[in-house]
Each structure stands twice: as structure tokens, then as C-alpha cells.
Amino acid sequence: MSLRKLLLCMIFPSLFIVFMTGCVDINYVGQHYPQKDPDAEIVFYNSSADVPKNTYRIIGRANIEAPGDYNPAEIKVKILDKARDCGADAVEVVEFKREKTGEQNISRSPEYDGTNGFWSSNGLRTDGSPIYVDSFDKTVPLKQAVQNTYVLKIKILFLITSERFQEFQTKAAEARQKDRDKERTDRAIESKKEIDKRELELLNVTSGVQADI
Secondary structure: OOOOHHHHHOOOOHOOOOOOOOOOOEEEOOOOOOOOOOOOEEEEEHHHHHHOOOOOEEEEEEEEEEOOOHHHHHHHHHHHHHHHHHHHOOEEEEEEEEEEEEEEOOOEEEEEEEEOEEEEEEOOOOOOOOEEEEEOEEEEEOOOOOEEEEEEEEEEEEEEHHHHHHHHHHHHHHHHHHHHHHHHHHHHHHHHHHHHHHHHHHHHHHHHHHHHO
């Protein structure tokens, strides 16, 4: 299946129905912002060309892997869930590809309706492939069927609107300034305590000297 078709399946899940096996591995690296409202929409862009210019800032990225037969519509749901968890407003698909990883044997049913009659399996060869015989008990040299196995590899950018990014930057700067002010105040208080302590010690010494006199 071509990349274009796979991406279209992500937009129109009803057009792509497959069996799902295995799990989706999302490896996210980036920042986390306050989570979005559960009802807020997260925009899904299938390519960088679809993303409006000067609208978003990148807050993180993710490499995603899933079995080749996994429904892309379900992967999209998981990506959006992760985006919501990170506080993103949108996601952008950077890469979506399907790579061959190997082959696997396809299990046959105990009975197989061949092209020239009815064949039945009466055992297995040393390699695990079934032995079939026809209606005259003659061995039918059928090979074990195989199919290719694939993995889906996806690269995603997590985006936040420039307005929200600036808002969070302003709040972060205010918080840092507040921490600096508190640190200066704490140092001033500690300094005053040290001065008061020294003055008290000096007063005690002076009082002792006067008593001796």
C-alpha cells in the first residue's frame, strides 16, 4: 500500500479496516504543557505543507512504531491522546512509511480444497509444513505458504499555538522573577539574623565586662 493511501486511511478510517495485533510504541521527547480540555480539538496535519505558517511552535517530537497490520486510524487516536497529554494544540506527520521486516508462515486448515480434488493433511514435515494427500492417498507436495511481515514507522511533531507558547513563556518568566525576588528576600532576612546575632553577642560581652568592673 502506498504512503498516500495509508495517510488517507488515517483521515478516513472507514476506508481502511484490518486486523490489529501487537501494540503501538510512542517514544516522545519534548516539553509538557498543561493538558488540553478533553473536549478541545487537536488539529491533525498529514504533512508540513498543510501547517499554516507562523501559527505554531514545536514543543516535542515522537518516533512511533506499530505492526504493519495495525489500523492507522487507531494509531491516529493514540497520537492525539499523547498530544492531549502533552498539552499540544496540533500534530504534524513528518514521515509515514511501511517497512518489510521478514516473512512468516501462514497456517493452513487441516483440510484444503485443491484445484484438482479434495486434499487432507495427515501430518507434518520436519520443517513444520503440513503433508497433504489426495483422494487416492497420494502425497501432494504442497509447500508451506508464507507472507511478508511489515512495521509502520511514523515521525510526528507536536505543536502548540504561538499565542499559547508566548503566554506560557510570560508566565514562566514571571515565576522565575518571583523565585529570584523570594531568594533575595530570604538572603536579606538571613543577613539581618546574622547581624542581630552578632549584636546580641557583642551586647552580652559588653555586659559581662561591665559586671566584672
